[in-house]
Amino acid sequence: MTTRFPRIGDVALAAGVSTATVSRVLSAPDRVSANTRVLVLKAIEETGYRVNHAARNLRRRQAGGIVVLVPNLANPFFSQILSGITFAMATSGHNVLIADTRKGPNAEHRILDYLHNNRADGLIVLDANLPEDVLSAGDTPNYHPPIVFACEWLDADPRPTVTIDNEAGARLAIRHLADLGHVRIGHLMGPSDNILTITRARGARAALAELGLPIRDDWFLDGDFSLASGAAAARAWLALDDRPTAVFCASDAMACGFIGELHHKGVRVPDEVSVVGFDDIEIAAHFVPSLTTVAQPRVLIGETAARKLLALIAQGRERESATDASEVLPVQLVARESSAPPR
Amino acid sequence: MTTRFPRIGDVALAAGVSTATVSRVLSAPDRVSANTRVLVLKAIEETGYRVNHAARNLRRRQAGGIVVLVPNLANPFFSQILSGITFAMATSGHNVLIADTRKGPNAEHRILDYLHNNRADGLIVLDANLPEDVLSAGDTPNYHPPIVFACEWLDADPRPTVTIDNEAGARLAIRHLADLGHVRIGHLMGPSDNILTITRARGARAALAELGLPIRDDWFLDGDFSLASGAAAARAWLALDDRPTAVFCASDAMACGFIGELHHKGVRVPDEVSVVGFDDIEIAAHFVPSLTTVAQPRVLIGETAARKLLALIAQGRERESATDASEVLPVQLVARESSAPPR
DNA sequence: TGCAGCGATGTAATCGATTGCAAGTGATGC
DNA sequence: GCATCACTTGCAATCGATTACATCGCTGCA
Known part of the structure; x- marks a missing residue:
């Protein structure tokens, strides 16, 4: 002092x-x-x-940081994406602020604060299910810093996105189960208004149709990507008169919750039902049974989104404007113990 | 524009x-x-x-944010702590920067950058195993913003900490196993230089001694808190001539890895060996079998640490100095399926 | 009446780095 | 020998908000 x-x-x-x-x-x-x-x-x-960064940022008329909007920090799926983002941002000298959009009081207010209060030079949004007005580009457009969507996106939105091929991922999962001999295949979905839910369900339906397998609405179970909703879906599955012999879950968390609850009720996986997840979170390989799943290149997603955002920020300064919007990264099926031929 | x-x-x-x-x-x-x-x-x-926050911060001679140093963002254990921190910080208008201390290239350099480059008004450190010099208060003390340690800490360091009673937690776990009738109890430890490893192992030893149970070095297995190290420990356990009938693991992640690997090898939990974890991460309740564990008040830990740091920051401005250093929060045993009486 | 005291407001210096512009230097070319 | 140019460097304005200090008007009391 x-x-x-x-x-x-x-x-x-x-x-x-x-x-x-x-x-x-x-x-x-x-x-x-x-x-x-x-x-x-x-x-x-x-x-x-x-x-002194405050002085530098003041003079340069910038905030010196970007904000990442995450739907749920507790979901380990996101942490590797964040890893990729921080890596790419470290070299540019930008701070990375992470905001959980769902947790905590007046979360929405906090986000608007980030958006409007020039605390950030740009945004990476991993949660497209934010309140309408939050992301609407319509109002006071000059107040909005550039935005890149990653993983999730808004359907008719022109802003750049970094995503995976969700339909292809779903197809991989369904085909894998079909290859094992399953003909009665169900799907555990995410929240109904979510773009990932929609595309993965679409992919699953398309694959089932191509394979000539039954598409039964009562085999499409509702969830919300969480562990708890997977457990709830297990109870719904048990309550079915006529059950599918395999279930493709739209997230690994739900798959774990599903299997965990079935185990409580004395139903064995994959003996009585095969399960495939989506994401390949770290625990998938260690679960009991280890989880067959669709792997995403998470670090790459984060890095790509970060680079895209940096490009947009640089562009904004030079008053140009031309970015090829979307980038779709590949997925991969990882076969493990939770899927097996039907009895 | x-x-x-x-x-x-x-x-x-x-x-x-x-x-x-x-x-x-x-x-x-x-x-x-x-x-x-x-x-x-x-x-x-x-x-x-x-x-304009840059202008405000410049004039007020502050950075406008705090940094949280996390050893591994991918570990879901930390996300709820972060939740508590961001909640407490949101009201004070401080940004929260999250830095993964282990991942990414030149992580150490990034941390020093945060520390010295007046990007932060304060630090919350969740990883006490940083390189010596990084946290040493000795050099250029006026360059260091106030620091609060949470979860982990440095042993003879006077700076404030927010921790749980790790020894008590370990005792709870051991006593629980003893109450079930186990007399041959092992312990899967974290990295040897970690303060949590030391205190939990100490608590385990003390409890075993009090109960008059054997304390055998070959039953104290090495790990590093990770899933993979839990799996490795399972192989070590299998290789023992004379195995304990119960293992208390110093983290839930290791417990899951341990159980997962045993399952691969055809060993059932809790039939052949009981397992207790530590942390009560979300998946513990959904694992197969569901995991008996020692629960920590994570959100509270985060909130407490944040409040403490805010107090320190305010103090610094007024040039006073007097904070009662440590706070120890209580833990709780959650009994689930992974622990049962020995055969 | 006069003055202390208080609350509300304005004036202007200040925080610390960046950068447009201009000036100085030496080299090159004709 | 002079104009031109590239390259370095310095001067000083600037970014936008905060705040110490000054000012003003009013009340209340001696």
């Missing part, structure tokens, strides 16, 4: 140059001669100088 | 007052008369004004 932080002026003094030169060494080193550059760097070292 | 953001001056103009008054309405409303206050608020509404 006794000594102040060194300012850029202190460095300039120590190096015998102007503050402008010090600043250039920091943000445009090639605009400074090699000699003075080492001089300044030595002075920075000696004084222990650190840039 | 055409129109600039309204500045505080625009609001002042619209309300017919000075910028000082507008600023006061925003940050000290009672220093302004009720009349002008409504006038100013209306003007803010009309102009759509938002404070």
Whole structure:
């Protein structure tokens, strides 16, 4: 507390140059001669100088950070995506703020705060099911920083997205079960208004149709991606008169909840019913039984979204505008113990 | 892009007052008369004004955010702690930056960046196993923002901590197993240099001693809190000539990995061995079998740590200094299927 | 009447870095 | 020998909000 932080002026003094030169060494080193550059760097070292980001951001008219909107931080599926994002952002010097859109009081208010209060230079949205007005580009468009959607997206929205091929993923799952010999295949879905739910269910239906297998509405169970909803679906499955011999779940969490609850009720997987998940979260390989699932390149999704956002931010500064909107990354089926031929 | 953001001056103009008054309405409303206050608020509404945080932070000589250092974001154990932290911080207007200390390239460098580069007004550290120098208070103490340790801590460090009673938690687990009739009890530990590993192992040893049960070094298995290390420990357990009939694992993740691997090898839990975990992560209740474990009040831990940090930050500004350092929160045993009387 | 005291408001300096513009230097070309 | 150009560097305005200090008007009391 006794000594102040060194300012850029202190460095300039120590190096015998102007503050402008010090600043250039920091943000445009090639605009400074090699000699003075080492001089300044030595002075920075000696004084222990650190840039004051508030001052830099003020002058540069930027926020210095981006915000990631996550529907549920507790879901381990997202953490690897975040990993990819922070990795890509670290090199650009942007802070990464993570906001859980569902948890905590007045979550919606917090998000609007991020959106409008120029706290962020850009947004990565992993939750497309936000209240209408929150993401509507219509009102006061100049107040909105650039947005990239990842994983989820809004259907007729022109903004860039980074997604996986959900229909293809669902097809992989259904075909895998069919290949094992299943002909009675059900699907445990996510929340009905969710784009992932829609596309995965569409893929599942399409695959069933192609294979000439029955598509029965009572075999399409409702869930919300959570463990608890998987358990609830297990009870619904047990209550069916005429049960499918295999269930494709739209998330690994639901698959785990489903299997866990069945186990409680004395039903064995895959002996009595095969289960396939979606996401390949870390525990999938360690579950009992280990979970057959559709794997997503999560780190890559995060990295790609981050890079896209950085490009948009840079564009905004140069007042250009042209980004090829969407990127669709591949998925992969990982076969494990939870799926087997029907009895 | 055409129109600039309204500045505080625009609001002042619209309300017919000075910028000082507008600023006061925003940050000290009672220093302004009720009349002008409504006038100013209306003007803010009309102009759509938002404070520029960079300018505010610059003038107030603060960073406007705190950083949370997490050892592994992918571990769902941490997300609820983060939930508590963000909740408490939202009301204070601080941004919350989350940094994974283990993942990504040059993680250490990133942390030092946070620490020294006045990006943060304070730190919450959930990972006490950082490189020595990173957290050493010795060098250039005035460069360090206040730090609160949560969950983990450094042993002879005077800085405030928010923890649980790890020894008591371990005792609960051991006693539970003993109550079920187990006399041959092992312990799967975390990384050897970790304070949680040390205290939990100490509690386990103490409980075994009190109960007059054998304490055998070959029954203390090595792990690192991860799923994979739990699986490895299962193989180690299988390789023992003389096995314990129950294993207390220092984390739920390891317990799941342990059980999963045993299942692969055809060993049933709890029939052939009972397992108790630690943490009570969400999946514990849904695992097969559901996991007996020691539950921590995670949201409370996060909230408490956040409040403590805010107090420290406020203190720093007033140049006082007096915070009662530590807070120890209670734990609770949750009995489920993975523990049962020995055969 | 005069003055202390208080509440409300305005004036202007300040936080610390960035950057447009201009000036200085030396090299190159004709 | 002079104009031109590239390259470095410095000067000083600027980003937008906060706040110490000054001012003003009013009340209440001696």
